[in-house]
Amino acid sequence: MTNVTIIDIAEALGITPSTVSRALSGNPYVKESTREAVRAKARELGYERNVHASNLRSGKTHTVGIIVPRIDRQFFSSIISAAESILDEAGFSVIICQSHENEEDEISALKTLTESRVGGIMVSHATGSRSGSHILEAMNRGIKMVQFDRVFPGFPGSSVTNDDFAGAYNATMHLIGNGYTRIGAFTGPLGTNMFLNRYEGYKAALTEAGLPLDEDIVFENSIVRETGYANAAKAVERGCDALYSSGDYSALGALDFLKEKGIRIPQDFGIVGTANEAFTSLISPALSSTEQNPVEIGKKAALALLRLMNNETSGENLVVDTELIIRESSDRKHFAKK
Amino acid sequence: MTNVTIIDIAEALGITPSTVSRALSGNPYVKESTREAVRAKARELGYERNVHASNLRSGKTHTVGIIVPRIDRQFFSSIISAAESILDEAGFSVIICQSHENEEDEISALKTLTESRVGGIMVSHATGSRSGSHILEAMNRGIKMVQFDRVFPGFPGSSVTNDDFAGAYNATMHLIGNGYTRIGAFTGPLGTNMFLNRYEGYKAALTEAGLPLDEDIVFENSIVRETGYANAAKAVERGCDALYSSGDYSALGALDFLKEKGIRIPQDFGIVGTANEAFTSLISPALSSTEQNPVEIGKKAALALLRLMNNETSGENLVVDTELIIRESSDRKHFAKK
DNA sequence: TTGTAAGCGTTATCAT
DNA sequence: ATGATAACGCTTACAA
Numbered sequence: 001m002t003n004v005t006i007i008d009i010a011e012a013l014g015i016t017p018s019t020v021s022r023a024l025s026g027n028p029y030v031k032e033s034t035r036e037a038v039r040a041k042a043r044e045l046g047y048e049r050n051v052h053a054s055n056l057r058s059g060k061t062h063t064v065g066i067i068v069p070r071i072d073r074q075f076f077s078s079i080i081s082a083a084e085s086i087l088d089e090a091g092f093s094v095i096i097c098q099s100h101e102n103e104e105d106e107i108s109a110l111k112t113l114t115e116s117r118v119g120g121i122m123v124s125h126a127t128g129s130r131s132g133s134h135i136l137e138a139m140n141r142g143i144k145m146v147q148f149d150r151v152f153p154g155f156p157g158s159s160v161t162n163d164d165f166a167g168a169y170n171a172t173m174h175l176i177g178n179g180y181t182r183i184g185a186f187t188g189p190l191g192t193n194m195f196l197n198r199y200e201g202y203k204a205a206l207t208e209a210g211l212p213l214d215e216d217i218v219f220e221n222s223i224v225r226e227t228g229y230a231n232a233a234k235a236v237e238r239g240c241d242a243l244y245s246s247g248d249y250s251a252l253g254a255l256d257f258l259k260e261k262g263i264r265i266p267q268d269f270g271i272v273g274t275a276n277e278a279f280t281s282l283i284s285p286a287l288s289s290t291e292q293n294p295v296e297i298g299k300k301a302a303l304a305l306l307r308l309m310n311n312e313t314s315g316e317n318l319v320v321d322t323e324l325i326i327r328e329s330s331d332r333k334h335f336a337k338k
Numbered sequence: 339m340t341n342v343t344i345i346d347i348a349e350a351l352g353i354t355p356s357t358v359s360r361a362l363s364g365n366p367y368v369k370e371s372t373r374e375a376v377r378a379k380a381r382e383l384g385y386e387r388n389v390h391a392s393n394l395r396s397g398k399t400h401t402v403g404i405i406v407p408r409i410d411r412q413f414f415s416s417i418i419s420a421a422e423s424i425l426d427e428a429g430f431s432v433i434i435c436q437s438h439e440n441e442e443d444e445i446s447a448l449k450t451l452t453e454s455r456v457g458g459i460m461v462s463h464a465t466g467s468r469s470g471s472h473i474l475e476a477m478n479r480g481i482k483m484v485q486f487d488r489v490f491p492g493f494p495g496s497s498v499t500n501d502d503f504a505g506a507y508n509a510t511m512h513l514i515g516n517g518y519t520r521i522g523a524f525t526g527p528l529g530t531n532m533f534l535n536r537y538e539g540y541k542a543a544l545t546e547a548g549l550p551l552d553e554d555i556v557f558e559n560s561i562v563r564e565t566g567y568a569n570a571a572k573a574v575e576r577g578c579d580a581l582y583s584s585g586d587y588s589a590l591g592a593l594d595f596l597k598e599k600g601i602r603i604p605q606d607f608g609i610v611g612t613a614n615e616a617f618t619s620l621i622s623p624a625l626s627s628t629e630q631n632p633v634e635i636g637k638k639a640a641l642a643l644l645r646l647m648n649n650e651t652s653g654e655n656l657v658v659d660t661e662l663i664i665r666e667s668s669d670r671k672h673f674a675k676k
Numbered sequence: 677t678t679g680t681a682a683g684c685g686t687t688a689t690c691a692t
Numbered sequence: 693a694t695g696a697t698a699a700c701g702c703t704t705a706c707a708a
Contacts, residue, residue, distance in 0.1 A: 343702085355702080356702095387702085388702070392703075
């Protein structure tokens, strides 16, 4: 265990701890030769700053926290990875907590972080977290917070979200542009803002194109492969020739059904997913999807947090553009020859 | 900002800070009524323990660190997720650092963690980290460490690895059992122990089955889709009827080639990948692969670290079994009817 | 069962 | 440019 302190360095050099502290922390009022000597001795003795003593005395931390529902979802791990790189660069270590999609764990994660006196927190809330009162309360206590992806609108602090409305709108417009005329929708639970916004985008596109909205071909809670398969069957039965899906897995389930029935994709049926999961480019036919740019979200959120901690802003709401990735499953214009 | 201390609680209650400290930390020599009163007042005042003061005074931390090459790889994020759940349960927060596959960042991550006086560290080293001397040095300074997945053999402390040899052996044996007789291999860089072990497992299976080892059909550094495609062409040209691959992406590349050439899978050609990436079950034909059980690795490593910090062991080397997942790409016995 | 008092390692405020 | 000193908030002998 390292137990070398600035006092040891001071004694070895015949100076005082204050000078050692100043030398090590880059205080300008230190003779260059002293600084050199201190640095050399510190290295020689294997000195390591005790961040706890430092934090206690100075009241400042070089740690921030990130709370996500689960680390092992690609979307979140990409966000964390990007954010970590930026925060690390700025001299902050990152404590990561998982809420496991439930409010209780989210509250305890928040407690862990505030007890550690982190300088700020990035949080994407659990679906189980309904009111967000614990988050609001922490914000009101003065904790710098950036909400990302899943946010409680109207809270203080900053936020970074995707433009879900535009993503869905663009995807639906793309289907319309490829000549599909009866386009169904797979949505997530519409109680969640994100899914609601996507549904609104879908509707807006239909409206703008003069197509009727038929709720018979809107399937809520279609987010897994199995429901996708089952609802694709209904969609086909109800005369759809395309599907906009709020998720890639349900779109995959739809592909399963369509391939099984021998329905040609994209000639007879078009489909676009959402999230641009890794598998979308690997399956056949490759699935068109909407890229959510998690790396961009992570970077923007980290920078927003740094600004917040620096008092350069009291809060800002940032939007990250989505990007439609057109692949075989919906690109009738190019793949029809196949 | 919270600034309520145990002194505030003590004053409000007309007792001393020591008693408050004892009450809050579960010291048994505290009257039940006192404990209740302290807890109530703490809640009322919005008290939060200052972990820095606590750590400084007690010399103990409730924080551990995890260093991985990249958080955003599914394999590592699954390990972290599993480890975090267990460590969190045990009362530890987790600081996560990325080495970005280079030694410099790994060293700086190690420094960040030791400066934070973490109680222990889980580490999977960067490919760019050749000697591991910084890791060894930290271990020798008394830092509790568990290496996982990519380990420097012979180091003190604990380790958790996959049985890569057995995984490759089983995969190759499975191909042999399905009647394939000229089985090529895609390996990773053989300078890395893990890949070497897999190659040895492949060779052992051939030997045991009395099949010749032909280095013409062993392709080193086949780890991405593109090299898989190119080397599959060579393998076919050289008469292979099956491939054991040390990675899933190169196996995917091989599938690309085989499908393009109209070679029937698994009737005319069998293939098994490694890692059981999410896409393996989603593509067609579904790819057989070797599951590395990251969740198991994460759990085992976390528990090993807890034992190490508890001085229940001075080091142990644990092995996590891999699991062969048989899918269409290699299962001639069941899919041949197709 | 509770109080007293010292100290963990650092930094900030004086003073020199 | 450096030294002396106090203090950050907590835990822990030791005493009572």
